[in-house]
Amino acid sequence: MEKLSAMCGKFSLSESEENKFQVQDDLLGEEFLLAARFFTVRAINIEAIGRTLKLLWRTKKGFEVRDMGNHRVLFIFSDETDLDWVLKGELWTFDKHLVALKRVEKTVNIQEVTFDSTRFWIQVHDLSIRSSSLIVAKKIVSLAGVVDEGETKVEDPENYNFMRVQVAVDITKPLCRGRKISTASGKKGWVNFKYERLPNICYGCGRLTHSDRECLAWTKNEDLLRMGVRQFGPWLRASTPHPFKKSVIQVEGYEEDSIPVDTSDIPDVSVKDQRDKARIIDPHEEEIGEHGGEREEVDREVESLGPTVVQRTDLAATEITEVTSHNNEVITEINNNADF
Structure with a gap:
């Protein structure tokens, strides 16, 4: 194409060939152009290029792909933000070969574009x-x-x-x-x-x-x-670094990793005090009195394990108490209705 353009400069043009046609911009429509050069000696498949780049570019709107010859391709976007997104994501390759991009105007001959x-x-x-x-x-x-x-x-x-x-x-x-x-x-x-x-x-x-x-x-x-x-x-x-896999981290000191909290107004309540307060309002305390010795021993062991274990143990004990009370009511009703 470049050789042909050079030859045209040496032609003796006829009167009709000398008659210029003025191209109006409004005839071209609102389009945004991106020229590409595929650096490979293999023949390019325009359909394969379209399918592959659709997955890679993930544009909001579609785009047109034109094979312009000489391993040059023209991409036409209807949304300028899609074109900017593609340029921002450089470098691009196709079949492991470089694809060089350049934004062009509508009046440019793509065969004259330099991809450097x-x-x-x-x-x-x-x-x-x-x-x-x-x-x-x-x-x-x-x-x-x-x-x-x-x-x-x-x-x-x-x-x-x-x-x-x-x-x-x-x-x-x-x-x-x-x-x-x-x-x-x-x-x-x-x-x-x-x-x-x-x-x-x-x-x-x-x-x-x-x-x-x-x-x-x-x-x-x-x-x-x-x-x-x-x-x-x-x-x-x-290799492209993983955004969430860091090889450098910052470790804060004990005086930096938390803000001091004024605890002067917060009463110091031990785990034993919490358990004693729970016993006062426990409606099933009398029903499990026969197990009091074992319960106190469990309380002492739980107290040494911390508040989280206390909460879980207290919940389990409450469930056991409810089940035991329900079973006693059922047995009493059976005895009352039994015909001896």
């Missing part, structure tokens, strides 16, 4: 204790691309043992594997970068735009992919 960046969550590992701050991590990882200040969260460093920064990475260049650092005391070190949701990558040159077998550098030198010679590898991948 995508957003990653980059984990910054092996920072020294003194350097473990989000401000320092942003400055270090700026070597890998443009830091997204809006999406990088301040609370992340409190949850993980690494720094986590969102960066717009230039996909036309090899991925940045890390960065040398030096401290004020002159001590030197190396900080590792790891990429969340990393798609297929060329282990020969470190680019996301093609696989190993399609790499020109690899075809010239097959030794680049030997394990001992690889400059890039699976160690660049990082």
Whole structure:
């Protein structure tokens, strides 16, 4: 398509071909466009793309998918918030290959759109204790691309043992594997970068735009992919941290974890006092008098176990008393009605 556009510039146009048509914006309707480039050599199936991305994007309203050729796809949304949601959720892949996105206007030719960046969550590992701050991590990882200040969260460093920064990475260049650092005391070190949701990558040159077998550098030198010679590898991948699984927690001290309560006006009532008060209003106290010795012994044992056990024991004793009283009434009625 690009070659054809270049050829048209050299054509000698006829009078009818020179007659321009003015496209009105109102003819295009209220639509929001998102262009995509699928970095794979395989033929793309537009129906499979629609089914897969419906599950991944979970938009409020539907969207249209158009195959524009040359592994370029146009997504048309009727709701702008759906388009913003998709862009916020980058990075996206299809069949483990990178899908680069770019918002476009209606007047743009999609074949002329340049897809040269995508957003990653980059984990910054092996920072020294003194350097473990989000401000320092942003400055270090700026070597890998443009830091997204809006999406990088301040609370992340409190949850993980690494720094986590969102960066717009230039996909036309090899991925940045890390960065040398030096401290004020002159001590030197190396900080590792790891990429969340990393798609297929060329282990020969470190680019996301093609696989190993399609790499020109690899075809010239097959030794680049030997394990001992690889400059890039699976160690660049990082799993997305679980939001509820923390590797860093804050433990409060005894003077911090609760607010002191003034108990001067609260009477000190022991478990024994509570039991004695319960006996005064217990209507079945006389019926179980013959078991008083055993009951007092149980009370002493329960008292040593705490108030929770007292409550459960008292409830069980009340139920037993009610059952015993009911049985006695039934026996008395049977004896009165018995014909001896």
